[in-house]
Amino acid sequence: MKITIAPSILAGNHANLEASMDRVIRSGARWLHIDAMDGHFVPHFAFGSQTVRALATGKKNLFFDVHLMLSHPEYFVESFAKEGADLISIHLESKAPLEKTLRHIKQMGKQAGIAINPETSVEKVFPLIDAVDLVLIMGVNPGLCGQKFIENTLEKIEMLRGCHGAVKIEVDGGINLENAKLCIQRGADIVTAGTAFFAAQDPRKFVEQVEYE
Numbered sequence: 001m002k003i004t005i006a007p008s009i010l011a012g013n014h015a016n017l018e019a020s021m022d023r024v025i026r027s028g029a030r031w032l033h034i035d036a037m038d039g040h041f042v043p044h045f046a047f048g049s050q051t052v053r054a055l056a057t058g059k060k061n062l063f064f065d066v067h068l069m070l071s072h073p074e075y076f077v078e079s080f081a082k083e084g085a086d087l088i089s090i091h092l093e094s095k096a097p098l099e100k101t102l103r104h105i106k107q108m109g110k111q112a113g114i115a116i117n118p119e120t121s122v123e124k125v126f127p128l129i130d131a132v133d134l135v136l137i138m139g140v141n142p143g144l145c146g147q148k149f150i151e152n153t154l155e156k157i158e159m160l161r162g163c164h165g166a167v168k169i170e171v172d173g174g175i176n177l178e179n180a181k182l183c184i185q186r187g188a189d190i191v192t193a194g195t196a197f198f199a200a201q202d203p204r205k206f207v208e209q210v211e212y213e
Helices: 017-027 049-056 077-083 098-107 122-131 153-163 177-186 195-199 203-212
Strands: 004-007 031-037 063-069 087-091 111-116 134-138 168-172 190-193
Touching: 004 017, 004 195, 004 203, 017 049, 017 195, 017 203, 031 049, 049 063, 049 077, 063 077, 063 111, 077 087, 077 098, 087 098, 087 134, 098 111, 098 122, 111 122, 122 134, 122 153, 134 153, 153 168, 153 177, 177 190, 177 203, 190 195, 190 203, 195 203
Parallel strands: 004 031, 004 190, 031 063, 063 087, 087 111, 111 134, 134 168, 168 190
Antiparallel strands: none
16 A cells, blocks of 8 residues: 555644645545644634635545544534545543544445544454544654654554554554655554654655655
8 A cells, every 4th residue: 555644734823724725636646634623622722614624625535534632422423524624533541432433434335433542452443443544653753843753653553553454554653654655664654744754855856765765
């Protein structure tokens, strides 16, 4: 499978998200990662479905990868789906009825993902594998940009790939050029980069180095 980089707009310019998305488009990236935070599941607030709707006006061919860091994502998946999400990931650690919520996402014609925090064992997603298109493994504690990548994330990727070879694996948090390659070597298909992508002098080269090398 071709490797995909999903730049995270959380690390972009919040005063000019349109310019940040244009940077992603110019880089040649095919995915845009959009985080939603409720101030409860994580200690900060971030984008809602209205932001997805606003970004969708200039979406072009970008695939919208929406990551719900919410205590009760089941109340919001429909609005995110209607406003332009292509993939919606919810957290295993949330209070949602997981299988029902994942099924609802798919019923709306969207891809469904399950995300896990660093302290959660990867084996806990195994019972849900048949219900999802993707597993999102957090490489940092969710909610803040710029954290250092947690090394045992690599072991989780490798274990998941070994046990469930067909599922897509995404890694989010603390990603730079060096550890992106390590994640890919262990079996990741999608890497989400925020701070490193937006700090890169040449975003197109950054994408090419992750996706093709």
